[in-house]
Amino acid sequence: MNGCRVVGRLAPSPTGALHLGNARTFLLAWLSIRQQHGKLLLRIEDIDSPRVKPWALQATIDDLRWLGIDWDEGPDSAAPTDIDPKSLIQSQRLPRYQAILDELISQGRVFACTCTRSEVAEAASAPHESSMRLEGPIYPGTCREKHFSPQELNQLQKFAWRWRFEEGQVVWHDGIHGPMCARPAQQLGDFVVARGDGVPAYQLAVVVDDHDQQVTEVVRGDDLLASTYRQLALSDFLHWPSPKYFHIPLIVGTDGRRLAKRHGDTRLGHFREQGVAPEKIVGYLAWTANLQPTPSPLCAQQLIGRLEWSKLPRGPTTFQGL
Ligand code: GLU
Numbered sequence: 487m488n489g490c491r492v493v494g495r496l497a498p499s500p501t502g503a504l505h506l507g508n509a510r511t512f513l514l515a516w517l518s519i520r521q522q523h524g525k526l527l528l529r530i531e532d533i534d535s536p537r538v539k540p541w542a543l544q545a546t547i548d549d550l551r552w553l554g555i556d557w558d559e560g561p562d563s564a565a566p567t568d569i570d571p572k573s574l575i576q577s578q579r580l581p582r583y584q585a586i587l588d589e590l591i592s593q594g595r596v597f598a599c600t601c602t603r604s605e606v607a608e609a610a611s612a613p614h615e616s617s618m619r620l621e622g623p624i625y626p627g628t629c630r631e632k633h634f635s636p637q638e639l640n641q642l643q644k645f646a647w648r649w650r651f652e653e654g655q656v657v658w659h660d661g662i663h664g665p666m667c668a669r670p671a672q673q674l675g676d677f678v679v680a681r682g683d684g685v686p687a688y689q690l691a692v693v694v695d696d697h698d699q700q701v702t703e704v705v706r707g708d709d710l711l712a713s714t715y716r717q718l719a720l721s722d723f724l725h726w727p728s729p730k731y732f733h734i735p736l737i738v739g740t741d742g743r744r745l746a747k748r749h750g751d752t753r754l755g756h757f758r759e760q761g762v763a764p765e766k767i768v769g770y771l772a773w774t775a776n777l778q779p780t781p782s783p784l785c786a787q788q789l790i791g792r793l794e795w796s797k798l799p800r801g802p803t804t805f806q807g808l
Pocket residue numbers: 497498499531692705706707710
């Protein structure tokens with residue numbers, strides 16, 4: 487065990503360049519751990535292979551370092567560390583995820599589902615707008631009661647393992663949004679845990695990693711609020727303690743939509759190429775998180791001691807330029 491030390495993680499997916507929105511989340515995740523003298527891991531979430539870009543990992547590391555964000559253990563750690571650096575890359579851990587998936591299968595907590603995305607979309611009830619963000623269509627339960635023999639499964643071209651949500655209300659506490667409450671079976675629907683060939687979905691990999699790496703604090707974007715219900719279902723079933731969650735509101739464009747290319751180039755790499763100083767970005771991000779009264783430039787280290795979760799805005803921040 488790690489005693490009482492807080493353990494956090496930065497968990498980028500190398501699917502694109504870091505922009506201001508991701509940067510604020512990582513800055514706050516870093517700051518929280520540094521303020522508490524905890525340990526911070528860098529974990530690479532690269533199992534969504536079609537979306538992974540070969541250049542994005544190094545670019546993310548360069549961008550984070552440029553901002554002044556560091557970590558104690560990562561896949562790039564040279565010095566001996568508590569954790570095998572390779573275990574901080576999800577694509578290196580497939581056998582571990584498979585072992586947990588086998589447990590879920592043998593306990594009947596997941597079922598084989600042959601529905602395609604478009605079948606789910608057609609059969610599903612309308613997407614649900616709740617206290618959570620609008621998500622995709624809710625799985626209508628088409629394959630829930632089907633039973634495939636091992637031989638039948640072998641013959642299936644494609645299927646997925648879906649978690650079977652139990653009825654009932656789930657309550658948990660978010661460090662920014664406060665009490666959270668939903669009926670996941672109705673409001674989220676059974677979710678994919680892995681592909682039939684064993685490649686895990688994000689939901690499974692993240693729970694197994696946070697447990698194995700003894701993560702006690704998760705700071706991430708609030709587009710993942712709904713996923714927390716899924717991850718809590720998995721960790722509860724496995725009798726694993728769950729970390730404390732802090733879901734940071736997103737930065738959006740003037741049209742209220744999540745920051746993207748249409749809002750102009752907000753990639754950190756772009757600002758760096760333009761000669762913008764990292765202190766200017768950090769100062770701006772700190773201001774939007776109410777860590778300082780003006781957007782005046784400052785370096786990440788100067789923020790240590792200033793983070794108070796209760797002061798963070800609960801809603802999205804509109805980006806109107808640096
Ligand atoms: N890899 C995820 C992302 O980049 C973050 C997952 C998490 O923090 O749980 O969106």
